Amino acid sequence: MKIVIVGAGRVGAVLAEAYDAAGHDVVILDQSTRAFDRLPSEFGGAAVRGDGTDEDTLRRAGAADADVFLALTEGDNRNVMAAQVALENLGLQRVVAKINDPVRAAAYAELGIATICRTTILADAVNAFLGLASLGLPGVIAPTGGHHAGHEGSHGASDAPLAENLNVGAAGREA
Amino acid sequence: MFVLVVGGGKVGYYLSKELIESGHEVVLMEKDRGRADQITDEIGSVVVAHDGCEGKYLGEAGCARADIVAAVTGDDEDNLVICQMAKHHFDVRRTIARVNNPKNEALFRHLGVDEIISPTRMILASIEQDIPVHELLHLAALGEGELEIIEAHLQDGSPAIGRAPGDLTMPPGCSLFAVVRDGVATPLLPDMTLRVGDKVIAIGPSDCSASLHEQLIGDNPEAVTPGL
Amino acid sequence: MSELIAPAFRRAVIALAGGPGDARIVRLVAELAKPSHAELAAVHVVEIGWSLPLDADVAGQSDRVQQILDAAEAVTEEMKVPLDAVLLQARDVGAALVDEAMERDADLLVLGLPYRKRFGGDFAIGRTIPYVLKNAPCAVWVVREPKAEGQP
Numbered sequence: 001m002k003i004v005i006v007g008a009g010r011v012g013a014v015l016a017e018a019y020d021a022a023g024h025d026v027v028i029l030d031q032s033t034r035a036f037d038r039l040p041s042e043f044g045g046a047a048v049r050g051d052g053t054d055e056d057t058l059r060r061a062g063a064a065d066a067d068v069f070l071a072l073t074e075g076d077n078r079n080v081m082a083a084q085v086a087l088e089n090l091g092l093q094r095v096v097a098k099i100n101d102p103v104r105a106a107a108y109a110e111l112g113i114a115t116i117c118r119t120t121i122l123a124d125a126v127n128a129f130l131g132l133a134s135l136g137l138p139g140v141i142a143p144t145g146g147h148h149a150g151h152e153g154s155h156g157a158s159d160a161p162l163a164e165n166l167n168v169g170a171a172g173r174e175a
Numbered sequence: 176m177f178v179l180v181v182g183g184g185k186v187g188y189y190l191s192k193e194l195i196e197s198g199h200e201v202v203l204m205e206k207d208r209g210r211a212d213q214i215t216d217e218i219g220s221v222v223v224a225h226d227g228c229e230g231k232y233l234g235e236a237g238c239a240r241a242d243i244v245a246a247v248t249g250d251d252e253d254n255l256v257i258c259q260m261a262k263h264h265f266d267v268r269r270t271i272a273r274v275n276n277p278k279n280e281a282l283f284r285h286l287g288v289d290e291i292i293s294p295t296r297m298i299l300a301s302i303e304q305d306i307p308v309h310e311l312l313h314l315a316a317l318g319e320g321e322l323e324i325i326e327a328h329l330q331d332g333s334p335a336i337g338r339a340p341g342d343l344t345m346p347p348g349c350s351l352f353a354v355v356r357d358g359v360a361t362p363l364l365p366d367m368t369l370r371v372g373d374k375v376i377a378i379g380p381s382d383c384s385a386s387l388h389e390q391l392i393g394d395n396p397e398a399v400t401p402g403l
Numbered sequence: 404m405s406e407l408i409a410p411a412f413r414r415a416v417i418a419l420a421g422g423p424g425d426a427r428i429v430r431l432v433a434e435l436a437k438p439s440h441a442e443l444a445a446v447h448v449v450e451i452g453w454s455l456p457l458d459a460d461v462a463g464q465s466d467r468v469q470q471i472l473d474a475a476e477a478v479t480e481e482m483k484v485p486l487d488a489v490l491l492q493a494r495d496v497g498a499a500l501v502d503e504a505m506e507r508d509a510d511l512l513v514l515g516l517p518y519r520k521r522f523g524g525d526f527a528i529g530r531t532i533p534y535v536l537k538n539a540p541c542a543v544w545v546v547r548e549p550k551a552e553g554q555p
Binding site for chain 3: 177200202219220221223234235236237238239240
């Protein structure tokens, strides 16, 4: 599988290393080359310095034929935008964005983007450890509609592969 | 009208100021507390010192009853998210985004932002107007960005010189609709004769540039604009 | 106290916060106003969030607002001092008070400051008082209220 990861932070780097070790074709992008220090020296994938919200940069990095696209930078909005460039301009299907603001995560899931919200995942993990009830907010949200670009009428259309996106979310958790 | 402006940089500041002076109700969101206080001192208590990307604060700033939301921060991704939240979460009728990277214009339009303001594009267009351009000039994008208004400045060597618009083979979906001759704009009639110096205005799909170029500009190698 | 020289003010605006301190401030200012027949206005500002239009009928719906104005009037009636008690709706209390003082050409603005601590234990002065101190055209008195019973 070809996996493109935008953002070589802790999560991005850990996943890039794991997917690479598992034999996947990995491309990781970050705006800072220093971020790539997190990758092990034996990392066999491509590390590209550049703006992951820029279509040309993504194409140059070879993202246009990715099977999976993960937007995992530190900025919620950068992730939202990178994910939408991947869905709309590159025509990718399995796209996941990390959105740490629970309100924004839910809103974008409604717009058809699979979202991972670290805030709720961590809070629930703490509660599980302490034996307390979960917050009741989902940490991984499958899109509730096909990605719709904001035109009336397409809202709620489920022509995008929801199940596939859901699987990506689950894979992200396991790794 | 109630206008919600997000981003208290120079653009947001002057925009809010002008809107207030012309009698509109304005609220300006600026996440930097110091900057927010400074603006409050200058234009009054219309500033909400919170991040307009957060759904909660957009709600508190009255997004749900805004007639227009203008996202004018310096970051394209923030402006996109603000407009999308406004549109889909708060049902705002009209959203305006400042776009810094001209390459993002089509994406923003496609993602439902109603109006795109691109300072980079404007300055670029202005520069292009000052250069004796032999190329096509893209004047404006229409609708979702699939249609464009294009100006062609007819020069010596253009295959259209001396011919009537009706004799030219236009790409599908593309039509010539006006000519600017000696500074006067007139509707283009099928039987008029095109001359050197005419500026022909065309409307058509954005991918018709190549064949328009062939018909109106020609393949004169010297026609390549120096410096561009 | 008997030696207290009444400061010269012709027209004072008193901010009513709606707390127990209101009666105290109104009485104080009314006492000082009485000998010179200075004019008194008491203003209660209802802050309207941006999610509602400024002219939304918020204050009119509330019995509490009327009680705040009535309580202030009760104090001055007893003292036989005239008081103009009004209600304002505004986006920001501080700015509304400053505007009101300007509009009435007041030479004194009086505010109460309840004793409060913010999370973490620091004394909290809030936003309104610094704003008024900075922006009011006239003299400003801030009357800090005593600590409430049992308050740390």
